[in-house]
Amino acid sequence: WINFMLDQVGQLLKSGKFNGVFTTGGYIAGPAIIAARLLGLPVIIHESNALPGKVTRWFGPLCSTLALGFESASKYLPKGEKVWVGTPVRSSFLENQPLELPIPEDVPLIVVVGGSQGAIAVNQLVRQCAPAWFDAGAWIVHLTGEKDPDADSLEHPQYIQMPFYNNMAALLQRANLAISRAGAGTLTELATTQTPAILIPYPYAAEDHQAFNAASFVDAGAALVFRQSELTSQLLTTKVVHLLESPQILEQMAQKAASLAVTDSAERLATLVRQLVI
Structure with a gap:
């Protein structure tokens, strides 16, 4: 079923002519991250919590950049390109x-x-x-x-x-x-x-x-x-x-x-x- 998911996501990315993937994690993000990287597409994952979720910890090293909501999250992500960007709020x-x-x-x-x-x-x-x-x-x-x-x-x-x-x-x-x-x-x-x-x-x-x-x-x-x-x-x-x-x-x-x-x-x-x- 993993190969099936990767194939489905890969086809979607190719047919949609996507230039990259932006994700906020969660289990649903795993296949998208892998498929995008297999196609050579850049992937950005935004992690809003101080303790990164499992998908961020497991697949973060595959991503082009890990964008962090808490600067302290970096210590739980020893590998990968990391940048502290905070978490967006509404303009109000x-x-x-x-x-x-x-x-x-x-x-x-x-x-x-x-x-x-x-x-x-x-x-x-x-x-x-x-x-x-x-x-x-x-x-x-x-x-x-x-x-x-x-x-x-x-x-x-x-x-x-x-x-x-x-x-x-x-x-x-x-x-x-x-x-x-x-x-x-x-x-x-x-x-x-x-x-x-x-x-x-x-x-x-x-x-x-x-x-x-x-x-x-x-x-x-x-x-x-x-x-x-x-x-x-x-x-x-x-x-x-x-x-x-x-x-x-x-x-x-x-x-x-x-x-x-x-x-x-x-x-x-x-x-x-x-x-x-x-």
Whole structure:
């Protein structure tokens, strides 16, 4: 079946008169990488995580260039031509965006986001901690995802709950602190918006790759990280209140987050493609 897949992909590449292949990895990329190289076509693979996926580790040495979202990923890829380009974000993140939510300008804002699927365990912790954060003067925007059966269980004048929010650029630009999973896309947005964060890596991510992503932010001083299995409501309450009472620490974390941002990532990738393919 491997030969069949390679033959099918090779025929597609030849019939389409492709000049090269750009991939972001995943098991489906393997045959495309091999077929392209057998045809002498350049291949660029973009790896957004700090721990490269298996396809990147296995087939990366065959590629013309490995484009890295995290500079630290390089140590897991001893072979191959590597370049740090970051991970592109939507253009809205690169400009100041108005936040169209009824939040006073002079209050600290905590944004809770569980990633594309939400995070019920994190949601439960946040609702337990919220009263103490309200007492500290904070407002909370809580993006619960669509699968939390208790999403509507907390009501408070300083609390806004919704499954998702379309203008994440505006929300993170306004936030004083984010509580988040540690997917590569979310961390890229946090770095671009210079948002300090408490990260709770998704414990069931493949090869625990979110923990590696989070470690890059912790090492830079841009975030705190806690394992979900070890995090209690008391610990989370205390850490958040301490940060809210320490604006100088939040400012330092914001500056460190900015140091991780590659705001011209899309341009770097486009230049790489032009150099190798066009």
